Amino acid sequence: MRSTPPTTEWQLTGLTRRVSGWLAAAIGLGGLAAVLFVWQLSTLAQLVDSLTFKGQGLSTLRGEFLKTFLLCAASLSLQWVADMAGTHAGLRISTAVQQDGIAHIFKAGPVGCATQATGQLVTTLTESTAALTPYFAQYLPRAAMMVILPLLILGVTLHLDSWSFIVLLCTGPLVPVFMALVGYSAQAIMDRQWVNLVIMGASFLDNLTGLRTLRLFAQTQSSAARMAAQTEAHRSATFAVMRVAFLTSAVLEFFASLSIALVAVLFGARLLHGTVDFRSAFLVLLLAPEYFMPLRAFSASYHAKQNATAAAKRLSALFALPTTIQPRANKPERQNKVQATLLTCAPFSVAYQGATPQLSSLETRFQVGGLSILSGESGAGKTTFLRATLGFLPLPEGSLKFYDAKGQSLPPDTCRMAWLPQKPLMVFGSIAQNLRLAAPTASQMQLEKACAQADILEFINSLPDGFNTFIGDRGSLLSGGQLKRLALARALLGNPDVLCLDEPTANLDAQSAGHIIQTLLHCAKTRIVIAATHDARLSAHAAQIMLVENGQIFPLSAEQKVAS
Template identity: 55%
Template sequence: MQATQQQTGSYLKDLTRRARTWLMLSAATSSIACILFILQLCALAALVDNLTFKGQPLDTSVTDCIIILALSVSSFIFQWLADMTGKEGGLHISASVQRDALIHLTKAGPAGCAKQPAGQLITTMTEAAEALEPYFSQYIPRAVMMVVLPIVILGIVFHFDIWSFVILACTGPLIPFFMVLVGYSAQSIMDRQWTQLVLMGSSFLDSLRGLMTLRLNGQTTNSITRLERQTEAHRHATFSVMRVAFLTSATLEFFASLSVAMVAVIFGSRLLAGTADFRSAFIVLVLAPEYFIPLRNFSSSYHARQNAMAAAKQLQTLFTLPEYAVARQSASEPVSSAAPVTMLKLNDISASYEKALILKQISAEIRKGQLTAVSGESGSGKTTLLYTLMGFLPLRSGSVAAYDAGGAQHPLTEENIAWVPQRPLMAFGSIADNLRLGAPEATDDDLKNATRQAGIFDFIMTLPEGFNTQAGERGARLSGGQIRRLSLARALLRNPDILCLDEPTANLDPDTADTIIEMLKSCAKTRIVLVATHDQKLISAAQQVLHINENGSLSALTEKAVA
């Protein structure tokens, strides 16, 4: 869902409140710097007038020179403080937005993010969040100064010359007016640029992931050509933005130059006629260009606002992802001392994605000591059932209860349940690093025990560096079966009471699949093991089978005696 202009503006206002203190400090110090700069110019004009027309000796002007130098240094220091505080405020907001986006993606979970391209999420999390920083560190402080400094200068000019005041007061507002007119067309160009950037990032990531498939199908050249077209489209969009920026600057310079020229011509003619004094003319002519400096600075940062508006739209789209993940509490006592869960009871559970009901009133008891398989056609709801147990998807109705051997009910926590997806993630790093993703405090002995249970320990020991061997990007140096067993070992490393697996034998050769099945049967002796699968051999090996119909209801529940 694309956010409207008004919603985006409200979102940016809400973000401003997060760094209100930093931004107020930036505006305050910048205002002080400008006032000191104006006082410096007035002091300089008085010094020149005294030396040139009033015959003041140079050796008596030392104090005035020191005052001018002090004002100049003070103005520089306060402006530096303004830039630093504005930068800090922008970085604070950018970091907080990235943190909020990560939290929201965690709440959305795998189910909520399933339809969102990974490349778009990455681009939004990085580029869009970072694009907000110039808006708060540059645009907002300069927008404040565009109001403060011209008013102060107009007040001083009004004191010295009414005609110059009228000229500046009439020409000054024309600049923001024309900037707004140009800005409306620039915003649509900026939105198009962000769309091109998102498409390019998504396509590039997809090409990297599917490089092998593209090469096998002879589509590498076509993929490169498509990326070139997207890069060229983004380049054209970027140059369109730059053309608008140059047009805005040209508009500003035209009116600023015209205004200053009018003031200079009128004052020059009045000086020649003897109806104006040099000091007033010098002060006004020095202040006239400074009157347009905050407008010029605002113009140079106006594209930051347009960029932030386009980025905020992307961020709002990310924040509209549904929050499917269920918050799970941590165990109130260590897992080692808590009574293990030995039975899961599903009581008429129903689950859905948005409005589409996937599971319908599923009831079953899943016990420790028996391998339980969930079968059914693709799309019937097998993975959805695991998602509800893992907390990735909330229940529409019904309940899931966990009991220990004594019949006492326990909450499902993050500690007592583990998950092995159909396509396990192997991060870039060593085998040990990947295993410790679920248990960072695990010792070397814990790694050895878990890999022995998963039947992968002997293979790891044959590697030159053992557990320190690099797995490669997404496990590129490992086979599919090795990745599955490592992911199983990673889950077992947490010593969970409940182990859920999604298609653990899919796309594996028969020997590797048989090895995985034996591992699962062994694991089921000491914990609850629930497997969603199409593999008939795995279904035959299970002691309990839950068959789900195409409409999401439980059609059959068969049980076999445990050997």
């Protein structure tokens, strides 16, 4: 997984540097195409002048016709290649930013991403990254051409006619000035549009996730009304942006038409008095509309810059998420597949990003052979400790150390970890597909073995489709006990050295809780099992109980176990 650049690199200037070569090629080829285009118009003016006023026949001007055709073909070809280079730059940036965004989310982990709604992250990774493509493919090359072609035309016009040069020089700069004035207010509208889009995406996903709760409290109609209001707000913001775009185009067309008309009137009067030749007048009148053409193209793509600016703000917020975990291989390999049998936590502290330490301990030991229980009040730090053990939170002080049965130290990155949260996540798919999230290449025999260890194989075999049974969205077709045991089977499928569980028996009936307890006791014979729980039924089978209280972790004595 690639390293993520600093947060400042996600500003538009930083992103531009990443594709500067492609942009330079697009601008350079576009500039060369502009030179050939002006040369083509000059040849065309000479050809018309020769045919109309110099009495030359078509047969004597075959070379001029061929030259005009070749210049036109070369100009169009170079402009096409320049457009392809700009498009390639935009696509490269969009793809790279999306990949880096996904990589950063994995580095931030579940703790780092907890401050942003899932819908907001999805909208940022899709809509925001897509909004970058037009900025690099259209806006930047057109902004460069807005300088190159007008300057080239001004130079040719100055050589041909000073009055036309003065008219174009005075009217041309008025267009960017008025566009800047209009665009200043348009950026605020665009920012509001992006905020409405993010809110709408997050709300829609939340409504889908909590549809059962909304229906239970008879709030589906009010939820639909809120979604309709958010959609209307986004529609209004979009139309506001479009109104600004039309206003910008109207301003541009007004000044362009006024300038061209003024040049035409001046040339008409001077042609009548014989003070200017036809070729110069015809060429300037051909160049005058093209003088404003890059400004028109730039105006049409100006909204791409506003979109990209708003998108860059969302991306900066995403890449500002703290990185709480370090990426490692999905399936680390060890020599001789030695298993960790002891986990020690030397004097350590656990803290969330930028916060004071939430948890500390002198020394904690977890080993194979018995169930280890984390006990304490809600909010004492049990889940925080499990997150640190799994690598979701960094340890500002101290470290976790693993040892094999011979007492030899094992690298932490080679120790397999498994996690069973209080609310296990199941994807929409079959039982087998959900199990293979832990081991994509697992055979049917391995699936059955893991399910047998989790005491759910008999239930799966009783289903008409067995392991091919679909379990619905987030496992909605399973009961709480079945969902917990299926998640436990998925955790065991990876043959973990350390199995961490958060309230594994919460909200389960006595029979389902009993199945889970017996399964954990069986697992604890061959691996380290750490469970955070308030359940006295589970604590009664513990080999050791660690109390989490007042930011400290310490083992309970035998008398304290009995009292608890």
